[in-house]
Amino acid sequence: MEAKDPYTAEHENSVADLSVRVAAHLGVDPREQQTIRYAALLHDFGKIAVPAEILNKQGPLDDDEWAVMRRHTIVGAQLLARIPFFEAVHPLVRSAHEHWDGGGYPDGLAGTSIPLGARIILACDALHAMTTDRPYRRRRPLSDALRELQRCSGSQFDPAIVDVLVAEQT
Numbered sequence: 001m002e003a004k005d006p007y008t009a010e011h012e013n014s015v016a017d018l019s020v021r022v023a024a025h026l027g028v029d030p031r032e033q034q035t036i037r038y039a040a041l042l043h044d045f046g047k048i049a050v051p052a053e054i055l056n057k058q059g060p061l062d063d064d065e066w067a068v069m070r071r072h073t074i075v076g077a078q079l080l081a082r083i084p085f086f087e088a089v090h091p092l093v094r095s096a097h098e099h100w101d102g103g104g105y106p107d108g109l110a111g112t113s114i115p116l117g118a119r120i121i122l123a124c125d126a127l128h129a130m131t132t133d134r135p136y137r138r139r140r141p142l143s144d145a146l147r148e149l150q151r152c153s154g155s156q157f158d159p160a161i162v163d164v165l166v167a168e169q170t
């Protein structure tokens, strides 16, 4: 993945560190924290199946490109599901783009039916993505990004996780 898209490797490490901090803050046990770390490190692993032209496209994706992009959750989970060591990890990878209000993908899960680790990764992923430069846009200041998380608290994000992130980052 790193060879194909250098952004992704740095992104995954940052999301993993932040996700574990949030999990610890929420009192998640160390074993589950480790599972969340692996899932965060591998959350975009399925992008290996997304063509580089789509991954690195300058500008917004069209509908067909989005459909390909959205497959990365399923592809990543399916590849990891073959490795017994990742038994607890692959469901988190699959659900890392589910939204609290049910508006996410691939299964449209809502609320606490989304695994906690996946809810944590979604919010940490968004925070890191917003505060990093991308080919198609500049990064936002941290205060702006936190405000955006709060704006989407209860729709995209688990409110309890947004509260922890705001408390951790300010």
Ligand SMILES: [Fe+2]
Pocket (backbone or CB within 6 Å): 043, 044, 072, 096, 097
């Ligand atoms: Fe992703």
Ligand SMILES: [Fe+2]
Pocket (backbone or CB within 6 Å): 011, 043, 044, 125
């Ligand atoms: Fe991501």
